[in-house]
Amino acid sequence: MNTAPRLHWTDADHTAHEALWRSEAALAPHKRVVLADDRMPADRAYKLACEGTALLWQGDFQNARHLLQALMRRLDRQPPRRGKPGQQPDTPAQAFHQHRQQQGQRAHILGMLLIPFNADHTIPLRRAPDVQQACLEAYGPGTEAYVTSLRELLGLIGAHEWRKKGVEIPALKGRIHTHYGVFSPLRGEYIDLVAQAPLPPQADLAFDIGTGSGVLAAVLAQRGVARVIGTDQSDRALACARDNLTRLKLIQQVDLQKxxxxxxGQAPLVVCNPPWVPARPTSPVEYAVYDPDSAMLRGFLAGLKAHLSPDGEGWLILSDLAEHLGLRTREQLLQWISEAGLVVAGRLDARPKHPKASDATDPLHRARAAEVTSLWRLAAA
Known part of the structure; x- marks a missing residue:
C-alpha cells in the first residue's frame, strides 16, 4: 500500500487531480490548492498565500520566479511583529525565538508557490530549466509525477551548484563538496582549530563523531592519524563523506560507519563537532546547527569517557553562541563535563570570520559579534 503523501487539487473543470508531494522539511501536503498562472496578480497571490492557500503554477517558469520575488518584497515591507504591549522580547533568548518564528512564517508563505514535475524530474512548464541532476541528487530516481515548492527547488539548485564548486579548505589544501542536506563547512574557524590542536601521544586512531561532510576526518587523516572512524546516522552524510575522502585520496585511512x-571500542582521540544551538531544526540541513535540548552534546559527553583509551583526549568543538543567546550557560556545560567524569585539559579559541559576525542589521548581531568557537580538550578525571 502506497502511504507516500499526496497533494490533491481540482482544475477549472472541477476534475480532481493528485500527485506525489515532496517536502524535504517534512511539511504536510497543503489542504487548499488553486491553479495559478501568468495572469495572477502578485497582490492576489500574496493574499492567498497568507491565508494558507497554495498556488500550483501552470504558467511560464520564469514568471513563477518573478512572482516568488514579488512575494519576498511584500514580506520585506511588512513590519516585524512585536507582539502585544508588554510582550516585547527583553532577553536574548526571547529575541532568538521570535526571530526563528518570523523566519518560519516567512518560509511558510514563500513555500505556498508550487511547481509540478514529471517522473523523470523534468518540469512541464514553459522556459523551465534543466534541473534533473539537482533533483536526482536530492530525491534519487523518480517513479511518478510529483509537486514541490519553488522555494525548495531553488534550494536544490543552489545545493547542486555548491556541490559542483565545492568549498576551499586551506587546512586540507583541497575542496569539500557537500551533498544536499549535509552541512557545508563554510565557517573555517572550527576546522583550523582541529588542524592546529596538538595531537595526543600515539594518536594512531581517532573517532570522528557525526562526520557530516567528512571534513574533520579528512583533516585528521591528513595530519597523519593512521586510522579514523567517522560515524553518522545520515545516509546522505556518509555518502558525502565517502565522496570527499575519495576525492582527497584519504579514503583508505577512514572507515565510515552508520x-x-x-x-x-576505544581511541586515543575522539572528536565531535555537535550542533551548536539547542533549538528545534525545521529542515534537514538545520540538524547540523540546531540540537534540541543539547541531546547530541550531552550524549557525546556522557559516553566519551568509556570510549577514550588511557591518557586519551576528547575534542569537543563548540561555539558559545548559545550562551550569548541565553539558551545554555557556561556553568551548565561545565557541569555536564564534570558529571561525565571528565576534566578540561585545555582549550583553544577562535573568533568568527563569517559576514554575519559584523552585520549590524542582523537581529542576533550582538550575540554573533561576541561569539567564540572553542576546541575543548577533555580527558578522563
Missing part, C-alpha cells in the same frame, strides 16, 4: 554517536 551508528548513533560512538563506534565500538
Amino acid at each position: 551508528v548513533d554517536l560512538f563506534p565500538a
Whole structure:
C-alpha cells in the first residue's frame, strides 16, 4: 500500500487531480490548492498565500520566479511583529525565538508557490530549466509525477551548484563538496582549530563523531592519524563523506560507519563537532546547527569517557553562541563535563570570520559579534 503523501487539487473543470508531494522539511501536503498562472496578480497571490492557500503554477517558469520575488518584497515591507504591549522580547533568548518564528512564517508563505514535475524530474512548464541532476541528487530516481515548492527547488539548485564548486579548505589544501542536506563547512574557524590542536601521544586512531561532510576526518587523516572512524546516522552524510575522502585520496585511512554517536571500542582521540544551538531544526540541513535540548552534546559527553583509551583526549568543538543567546550557560556545560567524569585539559579559541559576525542589521548581531568557537580538550578525571 502506497502511504507516500499526496497533494490533491481540482482544475477549472472541477476534475480532481493528485500527485506525489515532496517536502524535504517534512511539511504536510497543503489542504487548499488553486491553479495559478501568468495572469495572477502578485497582490492576489500574496493574499492567498497568507491565508494558507497554495498556488500550483501552470504558467511560464520564469514568471513563477518573478512572482516568488514579488512575494519576498511584500514580506520585506511588512513590519516585524512585536507582539502585544508588554510582550516585547527583553532577553536574548526571547529575541532568538521570535526571530526563528518570523523566519518560519516567512518560509511558510514563500513555500505556498508550487511547481509540478514529471517522473523523470523534468518540469512541464514553459522556459523551465534543466534541473534533473539537482533533483536526482536530492530525491534519487523518480517513479511518478510529483509537486514541490519553488522555494525548495531553488534550494536544490543552489545545493547542486555548491556541490559542483565545492568549498576551499586551506587546512586540507583541497575542496569539500557537500551533498544536499549535509552541512557545508563554510565557517573555517572550527576546522583550523582541529588542524592546529596538538595531537595526543600515539594518536594512531581517532573517532570522528557525526562526520557530516567528512571534513574533520579528512583533516585528521591528513595530519597523519593512521586510522579514523567517522560515524553518522545520515545516509546522505556518509555518502558525502565517502565522496570527499575519495576525492582527497584519504579514503583508505577512514572507515565510515552508520551508528548513533560512538563506534565500538576505544581511541586515543575522539572528536565531535555537535550542533551548536539547542533549538528545534525545521529542515534537514538545520540538524547540523540546531540540537534540541543539547541531546547530541550531552550524549557525546556522557559516553566519551568509556570510549577514550588511557591518557586519551576528547575534542569537543563548540561555539558559545548559545550562551550569548541565553539558551545554555557556561556553568551548565561545565557541569555536564564534570558529571561525565571528565576534566578540561585545555582549550583553544577562535573568533568568527563569517559576514554575519559584523552585520549590524542582523537581529542576533550582538550575540554573533561576541561569539567564540572553542576546541575543548577533555580527558578522563
